[in-house]
Amino acid sequence: MLKYSLRRLASAIPTLFLLITVAFFLIRIAPGGPFDGERALPAEIEANLAAKYHLDEPLVFQYARYLWQIARLDFGPSFHYRDWSVNELILQGAPVSFTLGILALAIALIAGVLIGAWAALRQNRPGDYAVMSFAMIGISIPNFVMAPLLILLFAITLGWLPAGGWDYSPTRMILPVVTLALPMIAYIARITRGSMIEVLHSSYIRTVRAKGMPEKEVILRHALKPALLPVISYLGPAAAAIMTGSVVVERIFTIPGIGTYFVQGALNRDYTLVMGVVILYGMLIILFNFLVDLLYAWLDPRIRYDDGEAEA
Amino acid sequence: MKRVPVVVVLAALLAACGAPEPDDDAPRSPRLPVPVEVAFDDEGRPVPDVLAEEQVLYRGNGEEPQTLDPHLAEGVPTANILRDLFEGLATTAPDGRIVPGAAIHWDVSRDGLTYTFYLDPDAHWSNGEPVTAHDFVWSWRRVVDPETGAGYGRMLAPVVNAQQIFSGELSPDELGVSALSDTTFQVRLEDPTPYFLGLLTHPTTYPVYRAALEEHGSAHVRPGNLVSNGAYRLTDWQVRSRIELEMNPYFRDAGNVIIERVVFYPFEDENTEFNRFRAGDLHWTYQVPSGQFSWLKQNMDEALKISPWFGTYFFSFNLTREPFEDNLPLRQALNLAIDREIITERVTRFGEMPTFNLVPPGLPDYQPPAPEYADWTQSEREEEARRLYRQAGYSESQPLTVELRYNTSENHRKIAIAIAAMWRQVLGVQTRLINEEFRVFLQNRAQRRVTQAFRAGWIGDYMDAFTFLELYHSGHGRNDAGYNNPRFDRLLDRIASERIPARRRNLMVEAERMLLEDQVVLPVFIYMTRRLVDPRLQGWEENIMDYHLTRYMYLVKSQDEEDVQGGENEE
Numbered sequence: 001m002l003k004y005s006l007r008r009l010a011s012a013i014p015t016l017f018l019l020i021t022v023a024f025f026l027i028r029i030a031p032g033g034p035f036d037g038e039r040a041l042p043a044e045i046e047a048n049l050a051a052k053y054h055l056d057e058p059l060v061f062q063y064a065r066y067l068w069q070i071a072r073l074d075f076g077p078s079f080h081y082r083d084w085s086v087n088e089l090i091l092q093g094a095p096v097s098f099t100l101g102i103l104a105l106a107i108a109l110i111a112g113v114l115i116g117a118w119a120a121l122r123q124n125r126p127g128d129y130a131v132m133s134f135a136m137i138g139i140s141i142p143n144f145v146m147a148p149l150l151i152l153l154f155a156i157t158l159g160w161l162p163a164g165g166w167d168y169s170p171t172r173m174i175l176p177v178v179t180l181a182l183p184m185i186a187y188i189a190r191i192t193r194g195s196m197i198e199v200l201h202s203s204y205i206r207t208v209r210a211k212g213m214p215e216k217e218v219i220l221r222h223a224l225k226p227a228l229l230p231v232i233s234y235l236g237p238a239a240a241a242i243m244t245g246s247v248v249v250e251r252i253f254t255i256p257g258i259g260t261y262f263v264q265g266a267l268n269r270d271y272t273l274v275m276g277v278v279i280l281y282g283m284l285i286i287l288f289n290f291l292v293d294l295l296y297a298w299l300d301p302r303i304r305y306d307d308g309e310a311e312a
Numbered sequence: 313m314k315r316v317p318v319v320v321v322l323a324a325l326l327a328a329c330g331a332p333e334p335d336d337d338a339p340r341s342p343r344l345p346v347p348v349e350v351a352f353d354d355e356g357r358p359v360p361d362v363l364a365e366e367q368v369l370y371r372g373n374g375e376e377p378q379t380l381d382p383h384l385a386e387g388v389p390t391a392n393i394l395r396d397l398f399e400g401l402a403t404t405a406p407d408g409r410i411v412p413g414a415a416i417h418w419d420v421s422r423d424g425l426t427y428t429f430y431l432d433p434d435a436h437w438s439n440g441e442p443v444t445a446h447d448f449v450w451s452w453r454r455v456v457d458p459e460t461g462a463g464y465g466r467m468l469a470p471v472v473n474a475q476q477i478f479s480g481e482l483s484p485d486e487l488g489v490s491a492l493s494d495t496t497f498q499v500r501l502e503d504p505t506p507y508f509l510g511l512l513t514h515p516t517t518y519p520v521y522r523a524a525l526e527e528h529g530s531a532h533v534r535p536g537n538l539v540s541n542g543a544y545r546l547t548d549w550q551v552r553s554r555i556e557l558e559m560n561p562y563f564r565d566a567g568n569v570i571i572e573r574v575v576f577y578p579f580e581d582e583n584t585e586f587n588r589f590r591a592g593d594l595h596w597t598y599q600v601p602s603g604q605f606s607w608l609k610q611n612m613d614e615a616l617k618i619s620p621w622f623g624t625y626f627f628s629f630n631l632t633r634e635p636f637e638d639n640l641p642l643r644q645a646l647n648l649a650i651d652r653e654i655i656t657e658r659v660t661r662f663g664e665m666p667t668f669n670l671v672p673p674g675l676p677d678y679q680p681p682a683p684e685y686a687d688w689t690q691s692e693r694e695e696e697a698r699r700l701y702r703q704a705g706y707s708e709s710q711p712l713t714v715e716l717r718y719n720t721s722e723n724h725r726k727i728a729i730a731i732a733a734m735w736r737q738v739l740g741v742q743t744r745l746i747n748e749e750f751r752v753f754l755q756n757r758a759q760r761r762v763t764q765a766f767r768a769g770w771i772g773d774y775m776d777a778f779t780f781l782e783l784y785h786s787g788h789g790r791n792d793a794g795y796n797n798p799r800f801d802r803l804l805d806r807i808a809s810e811r812i813p814a815r816r817r818n819l820m821v822e823a824e825r826m827l828l829e830d831q832v833v834l835p836v837f838i839y840m841t842r843r844l845v846d847p848r849l850q851g852w853e854e855n856i857m858d859y860h861l862t863r864y865m866y867l868v869k870s871q872d873e874e875d876v877q878g879g880e881n882e883e
Contacts, residue, residue, distance in 0.1 A: 032751030037386060039773075040758070040789025041463055044479050049461045082379040083533050084551060092551050148583065155591045163591035164584060165577070166553050251581045254588070256552035260580065269751060 001297075005290070012286045019282045020070070020275070024063055027266065027274050034079035034269040053079060070279065080270035090258060090276055093245070096166060097257035101243035103177045105235070108184035113231065115185065116192025117224060123197055132193065138186030147179045147252040164253040176253045180246060184238065188231055196227040225299050232299065236292035240284035244277065344615055345870035347848045357568065364848060364867040367572045371862075372585045372597040376552045376578040380533040382515035383455050383462045388771075388858075389598065391515050393576055396557055396862045397540040398518040401429050401448070401497070402509050406864045408775075408855025410509050414443055414519070414541060414564075415497070424504030424811050431495040436562035437521055438538075438545035445491035451519040453484040464516040467773070470505040503809045506816060507776035513859070514774065543569050543863035552578055563863075570851075570866035586844070589615075595846040595867070602723050605661045608844075615844045618663050619854035623771035623839035624672050624780070625664075627716075627731070628832065630763040632794035635712060642704035642712065643831035646765070648697035649738040650731055651690050656837050659726050664837040671777045671824055672838045674856040678777045678817060681825045694738045701739045713742040718767035719753040727836070728767065757792040768792065771839065775857060777820045778807060784827055795832045 035041060035049050050056040054065060069076055075086035115131055122128040154175060155163035162172050199205060200223055208222050209215075245259025258277055265273040297303045351359045374389035382394050395403075403413030412418075415429035435443040455462045456477045468474050472488025488500035501508065511517055521539035524532040531537055538546045543565070544557035555576040559569050577594070579585040582601045589597050600608060600616070608616045629636040629643055636643055652666030665673075669680035685693055706712045716732060718724040725747060732743035748756065756762050772779040782788060785804050786796040803823045810816040827833065841858045851865040 030752075032755045035463075036751055036754055037463070038754065038790070039386065039463060042466060042478055042789070044458050045461050045463070045465060048458045052461065077530075080378055081376070081551065082384060083381065083530060089551060148587070151587050151591075156587065159591070163587045163593060165588070165593065252584055254553075254577065254579060254584055256550060260552070264580070267749065267751070 001294075005294075008290050008293070012283075012290075015286060016279070016282055020067070020279060021063075023275055023278045024066060024271075025059070027269070027271050028059065030266070030269065032269055034271060036269070053077070066275070070275075075276040075279075076272040078270055078273045080265070080268040080273065086272045086276035089261070089273060090280060093256055093258035093261065094280070096255060097245035097259060098243050099168070100173065100176055100180060100249075100255065100257065101239070101245070103173065104180035104184065105239055105242055107177065107181040108188055109231075109235070111181070112185045112188025113192050113224075113228070116189040116194075117196050117219070117227070119189065120193045120196035120200065120227075121219070128193075131189065135186035135189045138182050139190075141183075142248075143179050143183065143246065144248045144252065146182060147175070147249060150175050150179060151252070164255070166253075166255045176249050176255060179249055179253075180242060184242070187234065187238075191230050191234055192227060195230045196223060199223045199227045229296065229299055232292050232295050236288040237285060240281060240288045243284060244281045344612060345846065345848050345872065347850065347868045348871055350850060350868055358570070358850070358866055358868065362868045363570065364869050364873070367570055367867055369571045369574045369596065369849065369862055369865060369867065370594045371574060371576050372579050372588065372594050373555075373576040374578065374598040375580060377555070380538065380546070380549070380555075381530075382518040382520060383451070383460060383465075385515050386463045389576075389578070392860070393555060393557075394515040394518065394542075395513075395859060396542055396544045396574060397538070397546060398515065398520075398542040399435075400512040400514070400517050400519075401431075402512040404513050404855075404857065404859045404861070406851065406853040406855070406861075408853075408857045408859055410513065410775075413512070414448075418509075424506075425501050427499045427501070427508065428492070429497040429499070431497060432564050433495060434564035435541060436564065438540050438560045438562055439521075440562050441521075441539075442494075443519060443541050444494045445497035446494070447519040447522065448497045449489050449491050450522050452489050452517070453487050454520070455516055456487055457484040462516060464514065464773075467511050467514050467516045470501045470503060470508060470511075472500040472502055474502075504811045505808075506813060507774050507778060510774040510776060543861070544574060547573075554578075557862075565863070569863045571862050574862045589844050594844075595849045597844040600662075600842045600844055602660075602662070612844060614847050616842070617845050617854065618840050618842045620665060620672065620674055620856055621771065621839040621841045621858055622672050622674065622775070622856040623769065624667060624670055625727075625769045625836050625839055626670065626767075627765055627834040627836065628768045628793045629765055629834070630760050630792075630794060631796075631832065632760050633764065635714065636764065639704055640831060641700040642706070643834075645697040645700035645704060645739060646735060646741070647831055647834045648685060648693040648700070649741075650734050650834070650836070652836055653690070654734075655727060655730050659730050660723065660837065662840050662842050664840050667835045667838050668828070669824065670827055670833050670835055671780045672772070672856070675775060675777060677813065678820060680777075681821045681828070683825075683828050697738055706739070706741075708740050711740045711742050713744070715744045715746055715764045716767075717746045717748060717753065717756065717763055717765070719750045720747045724767055731836075758789075760792065760794050763792070765834075766792070768833070769839070772857075777824065778804075781807070781820060781823050781827070784832055793832050795827075795830070797826070797830065800826050800830075 033055070035046060041049070047056070054062055066076070075090070077085050078089055081089060115135070119128045119131045151163050154161045161175055165172055205218060205223055208218055245257035247259045247263050249255065250257045250260045258280070261273055261277045265277065348362050350362050353359050373392055375387070377385065377390035377393060378387065379385055380390070380393065380397070382398050385391065385394055399413045401413055401415040401418070402410050405411045412432070414431055414435045416432040418427055418429045420427055431443060431445060437443055452468060452471070454460050455465050455468055456474050458478055458480055465478060473482050473486045476482040477484050477487060490498050492498050519541060524537055524539045528534070528537045535546045535549050540546065540560070543560055543563045545560040546555070547558045548554065548556035557574045559572050560566065563569065579598060582599050585594070585597050585599070586601050586604070588594050631637055656664040656666050668683050668686045671678065671680045673680060685696065716728055718728045728745050732745060735741035735743055757766055770780060770783065782804060783790050784793065784795045784800060785791065786801050800823060803819060803826065807816055807819045807823065810819060848867050848870055849865055850868055852860045
């Protein structure tokens, strides 16, 4: 397992390198620069700013300089939020996004799996239909519709919860977490139901049932675990996405996470900030995909990475 | 055992997904607090009895500031915060009038070229140190130093040698400013600049605290590091979450400041801000959702504040390319074919004022010259538009095909559609609408290679018509029309050096008339500032610059609170 992990980590480096390279040049192709605004800057001042941020150098030099910088884990100064470095902005925003993301993920996972499994056991019965149509609605209502609805109901009409803002207090988290979790619950429920039904029809389940094992144990010990495999593979990228924040949810609830930086950073041509969040996202995706693979091995005894290699 | 959580989760889900409102009373209309009647003492201050217990102002404030360094700052939201944190030599009264700030009074030499400012001996930094003339000398040199990269450095362009310092020909020490004593600051100007005092309310001319900047570098604006000389000081800054200020006890007029803390919230979305206001989280919004006018008028009229702003929404033409190059009648035809009232009444719908001028009304000493067609009926204008259109060489069988560019925004889109429809209806023009992301749009406009007709808009930087007129100097960086008229340039130069106010005013009228006659711009309406204000927040007034300093404001009790207290007293 250790050997496998090391190999995966080593293969992550070229992936990240490719990501950085593509992102670096792509953002600079976009017309306009970080210091362009409605008020045109005097040419000399623009030249000075460009020199200060090394934007006057050939692109290849800038690229080399940037690689050297990030090798030292320094993402540089933000071009737009000029009092802050990208590291500081990410360090302020990431914990917010991580908190929201992990909570939403946990709720979605628990609720989704329970609902999915429950529906699978009632396949093609009214309960199943009810829950699955509900899930379908959950998937199809986009969060920019769900969020204002929740605010209107719980914050403005009932006045139970705050309409937005952020201070790590549980009441402020409820609405954004629910908004983030709802579509995921629906997804996970559908995936769980599908794979659970498949597993329940497989021959080894028939075998354990034939051996007279109590139904509860059949489901919990033998059916649920393998049925979770597709859920786990969905969770890898989903976790990375949700933990890097959601533009929509951050906007609607005024949450200072890092999701907005993807869009706002690009619109502001804040090259360093965009690069910072892209790299973070890339690293999270790689990390979670790796974790997913490890979980796979744990859930499915047929998957054992190092043994296989030893034989090969 | 297993079923219980499922049911619970389902119930929670159902609740979360918007189950119908429980048997509450009739659908609640948003209820705004009703303020008590305010009484004032002899000095014009509200009497303590009417003031709310908690003097904390929650202010929605547009986008997150790029920086709180006054010399590098740009944008209205940032300026709103900086006006509370810092104070220039002059400042503004609630109605926008220029009044003494850090300088208690000033003299202007007879030739209008030398200003001597006498600093208020009570003016202090937020750490208790006095604000001196040396602080201003050092700060202004920093502004013009090209190394600083001050985006609004041009505000100090009227000062002797500023231009040469920008371009690196002279060192910042050569700037025409000096400290005659610790409290006397003198400025020498290249030309008499009647709006010079107005510039002193702009953040670029504020002093910054040298020791903090030298110690902390670019981190000098962080909470704990920032030393400011305004009515408030910075206590907290969570990026994209909140900026919090508290009363500065060393402020020269601290005794008259009532609001103890101000919290500025950044908003990226107007609907979000609106929801927060409805939920009672804000006293003051930066804007209001554009589509909601009638609802707001009906339900929140006491809170809805709309007033003219010092800005114009207009379209312009690329004069360096087909089809608008050397085709005055065509530009005139397109201008006359637009029914501005339909746009303001049916599209923008927030009481915007239709206009035919570039410079907005409301300046104390400038009356924008109305072109003759301003008095015509719309059908007369359209008649003339058709005549000019034919004169320009177009007809129904040979219609003009034109591209109209705007930056992506729902409002701009609606206005562009309306204009395209009017052009088509009146003249038969085929318009292709092109929307572009803001920076792409700005770049295309500035390059003048692909643009034909395009949206523009301008909010004046200082209270003088010149802030609009100078845009069309052939060398101005934002002259996206490419207007290049030596007569107009000469006129601007004469305005800059004219010493007699009446003559200067006439020259400006002449310049604006020239722009309108050459049909460089197609003005549509005057911008309005629109916001929701909690009726309990008082002490502020509408003004065309839209400057609202927190230090003049105060929160009064609502009648509900009063009733409760009254009841207690009786018992």
